[in-house]
Amino acid sequence: MSQHCVWVYGDHVNTDVIFPGKYTYTLKSPEEIASKALEDLDPAFTREARPGDVIVAGRNWGCGSSREQAVTALTGRGVPAIIAASFNGLYFRNCINQGLHPIVCPALVEHVRTGDEIELDTARGYIRAAGRVFPIPPLPPSVRAILDAGGLMPMLQVRFGGGR
Amino acid sequence: MTAYTFAEKVLARAAGVSAARAGDVLDVQPDIIFSHDNSAAIRRIFLQTGAQRIARPGRVAITLDHAVPAPTTAHAQNHAEIRAWVREQGIGHFYEVGRGICHQVLSEEAVVLPGEVILGADSHSTHFGWLGAFGMGVGRTEMAALWATGVLWMQVPESMRITLNGRPRPGVTAKDIALHIIGRWGADGGQYRSVEFAGDTLAHFTLDERPVLPNMMAEFGAQNAYMPPDQTVFDALEARRTRDYTPIYPDADAIYAQDETIDAAALEPVIALPDAPDNVVPLREALGQPVQQAFLGTCTNGRYADLEAAARVLEGRRIAIRLIVIPASAEVYARAAASGVLTTLVAAGAAIGTPGCGPCMGNHMGIPAPNEATISSANRNFRGRMGTPDAPVYLANPYVVAASAITGCISDPQEFLS
Numbered sequence: 276m277s278q279h280c281v282w283v284y285g286d287h288v289n290t291d292v293i294f295p296g297k298y299t300y301t302l303k304s305p306e307e308i309a310s311k312a313l314e315d316l317d318p319a320f321t322r323e324a325r326p327g328d329v330i331v332a333g334r335n336w337g338c339g340s341s342r343e344q345a346v347t348a349l350t351g352r353g354v355p356a357i358i359a360a361s362f363n364g365l366y367f368r369n370c371i372n373q374g375l376h377p378i379v380c381p382a383l384v385e386h387v388r389t390g391d392e393i394e395l396d397t398a399r400g401y402i403r404a405a406g407r408v409f410p411i412p413p414l415p416p417s418v419r420a421i422l423d424a425g426g427l428m429p430m431l432q433v434r435f436g437g438g439r
Numbered sequence: 440m441t442a443y444t445f446a447e448k449v450l451a452r453a454a455g456v457s458a459a460r461a462g463d464v465l466d467v468q469p470d471i472i473f474s475h476d477n478s479a480a481i482r483r484i485f486l487q488t489g490a491q492r493i494a495r496p497g498r499v500a501i502t503l504d505h506a507v508p509a510p511t512t513a514h515a516q517n518h519a520e521i522r523a524w525v526r527e528q529g530i531g532h533f534y535e536v537g538r539g540i541c542h543q544v545l546s547e548e549a550v551v552l553p554g555e556v557i558l559g560a561d562s563h564s565t566h567f568g569w570l571g572a573f574g575m576g577v578g579r580t581e582m583a584a585l586w587a588t589g590v591l592w593m594q595v596p597e598s599m600r601i602t603l604n605g606r607p608r609p610g611v612t613a614k615d616i617a618l619h620i621i622g623r624w625g626a627d628g629g630q631y632r633s634v635e636f637a638g639d640t641l642a643h644f645t646l647d648e649r650p651v652l653p654n655m656m657a658e659f660g661a662q663n664a665y666m667p668p669d670q671t672v673f674d675a676l677e678a679r680r681t682r683d684y685t686p687i688y689p690d691a692d693a694i695y696a697q698d699e700t701i702d703a704a705a706l707e708p709v710i711a712l713p714d715a716p717d718n719v720v721p722l723r724e725a726l727g728q729p730v731q732q733a734f735l736g737t738c739t740n741g742r743y744a745d746l747e748a749a750a751r752v753l754e755g756r757r758i759a760i761r762l763i764v765i766p767a768s769a770e771v772y773a774r775a776a777a778s779g780v781l782t783t784l785v786a787a788g789a790a791i792g793t794p795g796c797g798p799c800m801g802n803h804m805g806i807p808a809p810n811e812a813t814i815s816s817a818n819r820n821f822r823g824r825m826g827t828p829d830a831p832v833y834l835a836n837p838y839v840v841a842a843s844a845i846t847g848c849i850s851d852p853q854e855f856l857s
């Protein structure tokens with residue numbers, strides 16, 4: 276269980292505003308990529324987001340290109356989870372493969388404002404916010420295992436002894 | 440609720456579960472996985488995992504096609520690394536330089552069959568929907584994971600059904616229908632969906648024409664595409680298949696996230712203007728635009744019927760600009776040589792290249808100069824796609840490509856098809 280400050284966004288937020296395409300070939304280090312997170316959506320986030328902050332969004336978060344940096348820009352800022360009414364499928368895959376928990380929770384976005392605190396317990400599977408409790412749908416064990424390992428590559432490295 | 444889409448059925452089968460619904464996450468064991476010139480890069484990621492042996496080498500295919508024959512020393516080293524890897528790992532299906540483009544070759548060789556799942560490290564893996572298989576593109580890390588484990592987690596996509604009715608008018612090909620769909624609903628109209636085709640128009644497509652629609656659904660954002668396979672498809676696979684298979688059809692009352700119908704008989708020829716495949720207008724609006732190069736080939740429109748279509752337009756004529764023809768495979772090449780189609784093309788002034796991707800993604804064999812426009816039978820015309828940023832690319836069907844090569848501007852092929 277942990278407490279998080281939230282940043283709240285609407286429907287159909289695309290990967291271009293999560294991580295602008297103009298940087299895809301020029302910015303390579305995780306720190307540089309993270310420094311541009313949400314630049315074209317919410318400059319306040321880009322300036323002020325702190326590690327542990329969580330994104331809460333509406334439908335189809337992460338639509339657009341398959342750009343992996345649209346996930347690493349947020350993991351690089353220390354975002355531990357994104358909670359959305361629904362995710363673009365490619366974005367959902369990228370999240371899991373990079374070890375970021377995409378939490379599907381259609382109702383939450385209606386009940387919180389940017390700056391609110393929420394309580395998140397992914398182990399027990401609930402979010403507590405605005406005096407209510409929202410369930411988190413469980414992930415299949417195989418997907419849970421990828422997240423627990425920190426992503427696809429670390430999971431494979433644990434299994435096959437690679438890395439480091 | 441016992442009705443299922445194609446995607447729900449085929450992924451349940453490949454995951455070994457009794458049933459699945461859109462949104463379910465499954466551990467899918469694909470029947471075939473493949474990559475191409477990118478296999479050397481995937482190998483390096485694979486080795487980072489610590490794995491040493493490919494889990495199911497008999498189900499792995501590798502085709503050298505994206506830059507063949509090697510245009511530089513670096514490409515040659517890349518190919519050499521892949522050949523050594525194929526030998527070391529005992530990879531079951533390996534196709535050398537000159538055999539052709541991955542999607543075409545694996546189709547000809549019946550490496551994948553109706554009702555199966557094929558995952559490729561190439562975005563146009565949606566191609567295999569032509570034979571009723573589930574084809575999807577994956578990233579390099581995902582392909583390395585597939586090599587290592589043989590399994591990949593997947594979320595069952597929602598499905599969009601597109602019913603095509605009627606016989607297309609002369610000059611309207613599967614390419615025009617694909618471009619029409621992408622233009623109408625946009626480049627993300629099929630985002631992360633299974634695009635499932637239906638309707639009587641499909642029966643009017645030749646075998647060579649069928650892959651065009653699922654191939655181009657990559658430009659629609661689709662995760663995969665599907666056409667219900669019929670006897671023509673089964674017959675085409677029969678001589679070479681090495682496994683039994685069970686075709687899969689969606690249930691008539693399956694639930695679709697979107698259900699659209701197109702009157703294919705009412706469509707006219709179209710063209711995609713630079714710089715996006717969804718920048719589609721009627722051909723008549725683009726007539727007269729000057730072009731300096733014409734390119735006939737690719738996994739979209741480099742098959743025998745496409746070369747034959749161009750030959751019909753070019754028979755007894757001379758081209759005014761350069762026309763580069765790259766057969767999609769060695770088999771296409773041999774057939775066009777035997778039938779005289781190649782002779783017609785060469786007599787008209789065409790330059791014929793080694794089967795493979797050719798200049799499609801700007802590797803070699805037909806890179807345009809700055810400000811030179813190309814009319815192409817390919818599937819993608821993003822800025823810089825053919826290797827030069829300020830070199831616009833138009834996408835059209837093979838008839839239009841050939842007609843434009845005669846005149847040096849975008850032209851209506853009907854003038855040459857009396």
Ligand code: SF4
Nearest residue numbers: 563737738796799800
């Ligand atoms: S022909 Fe073009 S689109 Fe097809 S696989 Fe090759 S590079 Fe990709």
